Amino acid sequence: MATTHPITVTVNGKTHHNEVEPRLLLVHYIRDTLGLTGTHIGCNTSQCGACTIILDGEAVKSCTLFAVQANGSEALTIEGLAHDGQLHPLQQGFWEEHGLQCGYCTPGMIMSAYDLLQHNPDPSEPEIRHALEGNLCRCTGYQNIVKSVQHAARLMKSESLPDQGYETQEGHRPALVEGPEAVPSS
Amino acid sequence: MATTYVGERLKRLEDPELIVGAGNYMDDITLPGMAHVAILHSPYAHARILSVDTSRATALPGVVAVFTGKDMEADTNALPCAWQAGSVTNNVNTPRPLAVDEVHFVGDPVAFVVAEDLYTARDALDLIEVEYEPLPTVVDAEQATQEGAPQLHENAPNNVCMHWTAGNQAGTDTAFDQAEVVVSQKLINQRLIPTAMETRGAIGSYNAGTDEYTLWLSSQAPHVHRLLLAAFVLNVPEHKIRVIAPDIGGGFGSKIFIYPDMAIVAWASRKLNRPMKWIEDRQENYLWTSHGRDHTTHAEIAGTRDGKITGLRAKTYANLGGYLSSIAPGIPTTLYGRMATGVYKIPNTFVEVFGVYTNTAPVDAYRGAGRPEATYLVERMVDRFAREIGMDPAEVRRKNFIQPEDFPYDNGLGMLPYDSGDYEKALNRALELVGYQELRQQQTEALAQGRYIGVGFSSYVEVCGVAPSAWIGLNGQGWGAGLWESANVKVHLTGKVVVTTGTAPHGQGHVTTFSQIVADELGIPIEDVVVQYGDTQGQPFGLGTYGSRSLAVGGTAIHRSVTKIKDKAKKIAAHLLEASEEDLVWQDGKFMVKGSPDAAKTIQELALAAHVGYSLPPGMEPFLDETTYHDPPNCTFPFGTHICVVEVDPETGKVEFLRYLAVDDVGNVINPLIVDGQLHGGIVQGMAQAMWEQGVYDESGQLVTGTLMDYAIPKASMVPNFELDRTVTPTDVNPFGAKGAGEAGTIASAPAVVNAVVDALKPFGITHLDMPLTPERLWRAIQEKRNQPSDSATAPTGGSHPPGDASTPASGAGA
Numbered sequence A: 001m002a003t004t005h006p007i008t009v010t011v012n013g014k015t016h017h018n019e020v021e022p023r024l025l026l027v028h029y030i031r032d033t034l035g036l037t038g039t040h041i042g043c044n045t046s047q048c049g050a051c052t053i054i055l056d057g058e059a060v061k062s063c064t065l066f067a068v069q070a071n072g073s074e075a076l077t078i079e080g081l082a083h084d085g086q087l088h089p090l091q092q093g094f095w096e097e098h099g100l101q102c103g104y105c106t107p108g109m110i111m112s113a114y115d116l117l118q119h120n121p122d123p124s125e126p127e128i129r130h131a132l133e134g135n136l137c138r139c140t141g142y143q144n145i146v147k148s149v150q151h152a153a154r155l156m157k158s159e160s161l162p163d164q165g166y167e168t169q170e171g172h173r174p175a176l177v178e179g180p181e182a183v184p185s186s
Numbered sequence B: 001m002a003t004t005y006v007g008e009r010l011k012r013l014e015d016p017e018l019i020v021g022a023g024n025y026m027d028d029i030t031l032p033g034m035a036h037v038a039i040l041h042s043p044y045a046h047a048r049i050l051s052v053d054t055s056r057a058t059a060l061p062g063v064v065a066v067f068t069g070k071d072m073e074a075d076t077n078a079l080p081c082a083w084q085a086g087s088v089t090n091n092v093n094t095p096r097p098l099a100v101d102e103v104h105f106v107g108d109p110v111a112f113v114v115a116e117d118l119y120t121a122r123d124a125l126d127l128i129e130v131e132y133e134p135l136p137t138v139v140d141a142e143q144a145t146q147e148g149a150p151q152l153h154e155n156a157p158n159n160v161c162m163h164w165t166a167g168n169q170a171g172t173d174t175a176f177d178q179a180e181v182v183v184s185q186k187l188i189n190q191r192l193i194p195t196a197m198e199t200r201g202a203i204g205s206y207n208a209g210t211d212e213y214t215l216w217l218s219s220q221a222p223h224v225h226r227l228l229l230a231a232f233v234l235n236v237p238e239h240k241i242r243v244i245a246p247d248i249g250g251g252f253g254s255k256i257f258i259y260p261d262m263a264i265v266a267w268a269s270r271k272l273n274r275p276m277k278w279i280e281d282r283q284e285n286y287l288w289t290s291h292g293r294d295h296t297t298h299a300e301i302a303g304t305r306d307g308k309i310t311g312l313r314a315k316t317y318a319n320l321g322g323y324l325s326s327i328a329p330g331i332p333t334t335l336y337g338r339m340a341t342g343v344y345k346i347p348n349t350f351v352e353v354f355g356v357y358t359n360t361a362p363v364d365a366y367r368g369a370g371r372p373e374a375t376y377l378v379e380r381m382v383d384r385f386a387r388e389i390g391m392d393p394a395e396v397r398r399k400n401f402i403q404p405e406d407f408p409y410d411n412g413l414g415m416l417p418y419d420s421g422d423y424e425k426a427l428n429r430a431l432e433l434v435g436y437q438e439l440r441q442q443q444t445e446a447l448a449q450g451r452y453i454g455v456g457f458s459s460y461v462e463v464c465g466v467a468p469s470a471w472i473g474l475n476g477q478g479w480g481a482g483l484w485e486s487a488n489v490k491v492h493l494t495g496k497v498v499v500t501t502g503t504a505p506h507g508q509g510h511v512t513t514f515s516q517i518v519a520d521e522l523g524i525p526i527e528d529v530v531v532q533y534g535d536t537q538g539q540p541f542g543l544g545t546y547g548s549r550s551l552a553v554g555g556t557a558i559h560r561s562v563t564k565i566k567d568k569a570k571k572i573a574a575h576l577l578e579a580s581e582e583d584l585v586w587q588d589g590k591f592m593v594k595g596s597p598d599a600a601k602t603i604q605e606l607a608l609a610a611h612v613g614y615s616l617p618p619g620m621e622p623f624l625d626e627t628t629y630h631d632p633p634n635c636t637f638p639f640g641t642h643i644c645v646v647e648v649d650p651e652t653g654k655v656e657f658l659r660y661l662a663v664d665d666v667g668n669v670i671n672p673l674i675v676d677g678q679l680h681g682g683i684v685q686g687m688a689q690a691m692w693e694q695g696v697y698d699e700s701g702q703l704v705t706g707t708l709m710d711y712a713i714p715k716a717s718m719v720p721n722f723e724l725d726r727t728v729t730p731t732d733v734n735p736f737g738a739k740g741a742g743e744a745g746t747i748a749s750a751p752a753v754v755n756a757v758v759d760a761l762k763p764f765g766i767t768h769l770d771m772p773l774t775p776e777r778l779w780r781a782i783q784e785k786r787n788q789p790s791d792s793a794t795a796p797t798g799g800s801h802p803p804g805d806a807s808t809p810a811s812g813a814g815a
């Protein structure tokens, strides 16, 4: 057995102490050691962005780092975004604007967008598209992802967030999305 | 029926778990005692396996076992090919779970390791020693058919696995002999690699007590996977296998097929009596998960000077790879050749297809599957023809469209009759929205300023909602099964409804769409419906999700089950209300006695009565529970017109999208939000073929585009926004009047983009460019024309160095 190293990492506000092999990737530490499987793997070679998390305030591809490199750090993953049943505006945005289909890229996409909105609360469309270049989505064609991020930016700017949490007062009944009529009459 | 939900942009019921990271994808599944599998793939495209030495790998601490093809040979068979279309029957070659004597492409599996953890399993792969005797290779389909080409399989001389034709050869030859105008063009429809963001995976668990297997598979068709594994590969009875498809991170066709890893985890879980997990890494995904397209076509179009198309002739070499994948032969035949005339009335057409083995990864259905190739063929040739006779491409299209009164329309190529359509309406709408006259004027003005703007059309029709079993099956198109779909609907005592469907969604939003339908039909809140799928245990056999069939076929099965439920509930209502059935009407979610709205029963009340069984009509069984196996009477034929507007920078060859407008007619729409999402994603995949993607092999059969760095799937910054609009021409094939939307975007968009770019480069005398339209390819084509004095009259001279354009990956440029 290879030698192991002790590490301490705070993930989503909870501090973990673990013994890990030096070659263990951070993404495997998060997924397999901590059981936080919302962070996905699409390539393991830093190209797809599915594994994006926030580490010490910056978006990183967690397959690019070893777990030992995160020693002493604070990480935020997709599981840490919602609080008390209240979705983060980005999660609301992706839901409202149909920013996901298979959902595989979504956690990484949301974490990259989180990083963008931290630095630039009011990004233009080209800025959003540029900021998400490291995150591949094969399903959506990106148009609704852009709209999702814009939606989140609007929500984050408005002081009072509308109550559209994961569990609304009416239970799980989803709201209708505003938009053009279903089909133009023929 | 009051529609509260159908037709609304309802946000998806699937999303709450996915946006908080609570999805359950393949790699999220962990079982007690689970071991990890890593597979060794051949580094040679064609070689004899002389020996495999696993001793060093087996000795590595943490390794449980290492197995080779010889170990599995006695217990397993080769994977089946389930769609032996095109007289392929005598030269079927499919892979074994592990190759035994010979490998036929880079990626062919040779051995596998089982270890306590994934890292050790991967380490051990490096310690397996395989001695190969390399054999000559061929990767190009047309070359593979030539005399003297390396031979892959003894039973397929000249590597031809099938020779298939459709249409009228003699009539077509005559039409060409007599034609005023003939245009010929070689078209390369390049190899694509599906690249779902979640790679594939397989988990196997064997219960020695019951002798049963549970398999979790990346599957678009779990029941079919169980059937094929049981009946053909594992020699295990079907009822002893349970297949579960968990959340699936996209498929686009690549997860329809049966793969060696499925057999490997099942076999090993029994052999070692512990659960086995295999998760494909991205490089493996590129190497051996099925690829798509890869046609070389010699196409000719004939017509009159005034724009009537009189003939179409195509000879296509379809590269099928080193072995036949599960449904590979059906793609370039039924789904390509039979759709070759597209939206046009072409009186004489002949399509000839050679299906060819080469030393490359197997090629099978990839989003659109055959119809993108057919649409590219006809739409590119119609544009070539329009250019040749100097007629506006929109006008040529209009002149040759199948007319509304022609439906049902038989295209003469052995396709089922097109159900309904109004192609001109969609074209007119697109022209109006894009402002066509003005656009052409802007194009002329721009050219005067040295700017190259192009407008490209794609008017398409595709076939989806596949398919009536009697047509697609063995007596017709050679598909080795039926293509009906199942649904079960139960209304429980509490009024909650459980729907199970044989479709297998992996991003398409079936839960939402089907819930909308069921909630409306039963007059209940949508949160009272749950839709279950993806587990062979306790769910009726289903054929799965592909070919844009899930709503048209699977949705109809649900609708029919709900109708049966309502028929039974009506009898109970009549019994309880002491009325005759004829006096009852269904209104506002209740059966009520005509004229006395107080005498009414909701579906919940009737479900309760049906469940407790205290007072039912004589002889009636309790419970509201109905199953349907729906075999559709026809396929459906969505259509539309896409218009792409580009500007090309002749100095760099870079293409900029100015507009992309799509007018699609997918019939009636249940959820416009979801349909628009399908179109966006579909359009980008077709645009990606036109612009960036190409799976490239070198001559020795090494995959050059084997990573996400080399295979250029589009990023957010590379694609434009899309303007979507619809016309609505319902179909009478199903109760919704819906046609299917999953593939339409991909089918339409590649030719629209290519036609736009070629139109932009018209001043240079360029009449055709093969995909992908990388800056380098464009730049070279422009340079070549500039260097030809006769053509360069209108072409300004420019720089002479290939551009280094870092922002646009140029996969396979110049290949």
Ligand code: FES
Pocket (backbone or CB within 6 Å): A040, A041, A042, A043, A044, A045, A046, A047, A048, A049, A050, A051, A052, A061, A062, A063, A064
């Ligand atoms: S898994 Fe980390 S970038 Fe793809």
Ligand code: FES
Pocket (backbone or CB within 6 Å): A099, A100, A101, A102, A103, A104, A105, A106, A136, A137, A138, A139, A140, B197, B249, B250, B507
């Ligand atoms: S939603 Fe499927 S990859 Fe983005």
